Amino acid sequence: MTDNPGSAADGAQKLRYYQKGTFTVGNRLVDAENRSVQASEERSNALTCGHRACQGCGEALGARYALDAAMRATGGQLIAVNATGCLEVFTTPYPETSWQLPWMHSLFGNAAAVATGVAAAMRVKGKRDVRVIAQGGDGGTTDIGFQCLSGMFERNDDVLYICYDNEGYMNTGVQRSSATPPAARTATTPAVGPEPGNVFGTGKSVPRIAVAHRIPYVATATVADLHDLERKVVKAMSIRGARYLQIDVPCPLGWGSASHDTIKLARLAVETGFYPIFEAEHGKITAVRSIRRPRPVTDYLKLQKRYAHLFKGGQEDPRVARLQAMCDANIAEYGLLADGQDG
């Protein structure tokens, strides 16, 4: 496994980023050609202002970066298909729309299939340059849209599917999905009883399932590392066939976190090993985002009210140790420790 080009291990720029302690700023510190798409006046604003996302919404940020990067990569020849969910609702109620690209919403569970249809139409019409993105939240992807998603993968349809993963059904009022982490409080896994919050030993990793389909490209990303996110979108758009990108997008409403902590939480999700960042091609993991100094999972958990029951009365619930063990297992499994670090 190798480190991502363009991120932490990228030689000269590594030191500069490190001095700032973040990967999210630094456009002013890099030369013009390495600046983000968002830093350019030429950006397409595919998801433009005026929408109704909550303050600090990770999904709105992720979608804006992802789509503008894809718009640049395709020269604006892009069509987006959206599953039902927050992103669909906060961007559109007629007659308003924040979408400045052709955009379609059909149903909650069929975004991948609708995108397949759009891609088929483009192929049959000879518009090979027009590319298709399907997007949805984790509910629309890992649960209700899973069958259509797997079908699209299996047929290797020319679609980039982006899952904005905020780990629950936030649009309907914060219910558990198969992407909700253990111990997290949701409206359907309330923080009551002997085992408050979501149970351990459940859930699924759709990025790993996508890798198992041996599709050309799979990646995870976060809104804490937007250069990396843009780079992955650009890479995805350079490839034909089924591609999957899952972006960790903190949700202040659902996670019970401060709006200003969205980026911090996304970064901590990576640095604790909670959310492994990797890329895979044709069934093989090709790169991981390594962790320089692993942080204890408590740093991540304590910023979120959905885990507050784990720290009630100043006592640390023994299940915190289980969450730490999950992070450690991720670090070991994906080989996330940077060279020369031992945690």
Add this chain to the structure above:
Amino acid sequence: MLKQVEGSKAMAEGIALCRPEVICAYPITPQTHIVEGLGELVKDGALTGCEYINVESEFAALSVAIGASAAGARAYTATSSQGLLFMAEAVYNASGLGLPIVMTLGNRAIGAPINIWNDHSDAMSMRDSGWLQLFAETNQEAVDLHIQAFKLAEDLSMPVMVCVDGFILTHAVERIDIPTQGDVDAYLPPYDPVQVLDPADPISLGAMVGPEAFTEVKFLAHYKQTQALRLIPKLSGEFRSRFGRESGGLIRSYRTQDAELIVIAMGSVCGTIKDTIDEMREEGIAIGLVTIVSYRPFPSAALRNALAGAKDIVVLEKSIAVGMGGPLATDVDEALRNLPHAPHLHSAVAGLGGRPILKSSLHRLFRQAIVQPWEGTHFLDLNERVVGREIHRTGKKRRSGPTAENVLKELAAQDLQRAKEGRA
């Protein structure tokens, strides 16, 4: 060109002549031979400019068609029964979005109990979905209706379901006239969408609508169907001019002039009914048939005209709205509402789950309407002894077991009894 060919194969050839650009295929009996036929035409190069996509479910089949249609391609799929139910959410979505998809429905019963044979329960389950629903009487009409359906769908920008009786039509080998490509091209111009996903002119499609506009949007969908009441006869007329035969339209009347008793039915059973009518006419009974081709939009005005002179009508349908009766009878009743001297309506449910509808049974039923009219819903050829015993049994025993199994056991017992009596 005249061919001796299976109905499904003929429909596939007819659909291919309509130059579909995206076909979504998922198998379910009895529609499967149609998509198989189309698959072969694409694979062997006879049908070009077409993407044939093997999807993972009916929900995906219609969803892929939705995406293709919204992106400006002529889209087609086919299903039956459980498949239609599995795609139900997308069925409503396609019509709500105003996408002119054409879908064949190989009519089949809905389970449980699982049953692969023909009736119209599947079509009825989606009668309020906003799709236009046309019923073919013969395989020739099934071929012709598909050609008209694409034109109808695209003129209105609404989806059309062509309903063909499973097995009775889909699997029957008949003499069918397959039109020429030139005639179909002249009848059906290329698809020109009213809304399309296009990077050169970005639109947002399928966004939320609140109470301030939802009623108006629904009214306009209803209005489009009323427009179809004019368009369907027009397209049928144009079809006759070009292809030289009668197909489609809203309704068709058979020997209804001077008829005191008029039967109303849809689909392939009309052939059997016509034969029965011919025989009863020879006995001097003034009986006729009105075939409904367009079930949605429902041709209320045309029916009122056709039925005005009748004393009695029998609505014979292959579906049951459990807890209410016959859905077609209810619709006919609605059409006749407030009509002065409205004929008496007698509702009969027949042919459920593929039970043959026999001429002998129809003779009895139609005579009964004249001499001993009934109220409520009549179940043709119901085995009253079996249901009576099952009702009695379930009343006496709490854990009485699966109804379907009990009925079959009872039938077997009856057969055994008959065999014993036969030996005695």
